[in-house]
Amino acid sequence: MTQETQEYVDFAVTARKYKTLLTKKYINRKVWNEPSPYEIQSFIPGTIIQISVQEGQIVKEGEPLLILEAMKMLNRIEMPFTAKIKKINVKVGDRLPKETLMIELEPVDE
């Protein structure tokens, strides 16, 4: 029943490749991406209530970026370090899934 129309693929376990089928769960697994400090992602699904910054603005560490409402809580998302707002990908009222890229940052010249 599990076979469906799958094909045997090369599957590496340590130094050797095995011919085998993959499971749906394996194919759909979350592939790891190294988090970038310059990308502000939603840590929980929710709704954007307020955006306090604009593109191009230099924002100091600790200042508010936006408010993400999730599970009836208003989460204040703060600037992790002083940087410039490169791009804002969301607007007030947007409902976001988890790990949506909300704001992109770029370093400021000292």
Place this chain on the structure above:
Amino acid sequence: MTLKKNILALRQKKAIVEKGGGDKAIEKQVAMGKMTARDRILALLDAGSFHEYDLFVEHEERNFGMDGKELPGDGVITGTGTINGAPICIYAQDFTVMGGSLGLKHARKITKIMDHALKMKMPCIGINDSGGARIQEGIGALAGYGEIFYRNTMASGVIPQISVILGPCAGGAVYSPALTDFVFVVENISKMFITGPNVIETVLGEKISQEDLGGARVHAEITGNAHFYALSEMECLDQIKELISLIPHSNQFKAVKVEPKEPSFPKSIENIIPADPKQPYDVREVIYALADDSKFLEVQELWAPNIVIGFGRMNGDTVGFVANQPMYLAGVLDCDASDKAARFIRYCDAFNIPIITLEDMPGYLPGVDQEHAGVIRHGAKMLYAYSEATVAKVTVILRKAYGGGYIAMNSRHLGADFMFAWPGAEIAVMGPEGAANIIFRKEIMEAEDEDAMRQQKVQEYIEKFANPYVAASKGYIDAVIEPLETRELLLHALEVSKNKDDYRPAKKHGIPPF
């Protein structure tokens, strides 16, 4: 004359209650493609064997318009009967009575039949088809669930507990099935979740259908909550009958022995496994070639298919098989596979079912997702389960046994009673390529032709180490055997293990890495 009158009155009273929610509600149930609770019980049990109790139990709720409201049987049918002659206790929630909602009296009917099953040492089968807690009863409904969970836990490992999900089973209700030994689901009919699609959408904005969230296939393939998956209710009932025929009916008895039959699988056991350790095959064929009459009842077939578990018979007695499946993910161990095998091993141990382990595995599944999902603690469950088990434990190494997986798959070091290996078995700390790369790193790097040198060193490693004879020379393997001898040796090993006595230090209970 009065007796006759009384008898007629009883019959009338019974007839009314036995109709459950009445014709209209039954029509609706049938329109959903579902059988009624009573029909399900009658179809599962031997003809004429069902006897019902607590038919006239009534709820006592007085609030929210419940006063004077009649709920036949309080929405659940309970009783005893037989399956192929074996006595069992059974209850079935009746969706036609107020959506099968669970109130205190409904729950008390269930706990009463569970207590009976535990006292009389017989399996308890619960058919779930309920909208959940009866909100009008408030805390009474919660008390009812709690009392059921407590009994599920008390009965765990003493009598078999089977949950059949034939309708919705949501919120707290899901935890009774989760505490039982085997959960049966049916395509398009079973729905199980803690919080339903409506709540998920309101709170998180995630839109999902009931089927995609907690349908039969999801629990059979993704979550592992279900053990048996069927396409129809009748197929599901047949699966239950087959399982009941294979398992002991309490931890004090053995499963019913049947007339032994030689395997009938047409392929020779010598022709199933490719010699090249990189090539896949279906390990279930090896089980068919070994088990009586080539019959094997697989458990959790769709979930973590990289390990195969299930019941078969050897010389007429029930045994549990645990086998790596090279056809899926090369047969690696991962979080789900370890979880799946560990629970099955503990089931077999609790019910005195010997375990036959067939090993052919390249190691653990590498990956960030695995490490972060806790492959350390999940993998440890398997070590715990094998070490803890005191039933007869026999292992046959079919082909590969590398590294931590070699230890985990019921090795001598975890207390295996018999360790056999086929002559092509590679028992080593890792695959030859990996080992050669580390041990002969310098030679390979310094060689003019690195690849040729690597090939030569890999070959050297295979000849010297990746074989069954190193382990055999240390007594870790009891015998290197020919594939054709396997069944005979397994039968013998089980025969001489019949009176096995293996003591464990006294303790309240261990602390397995749940």
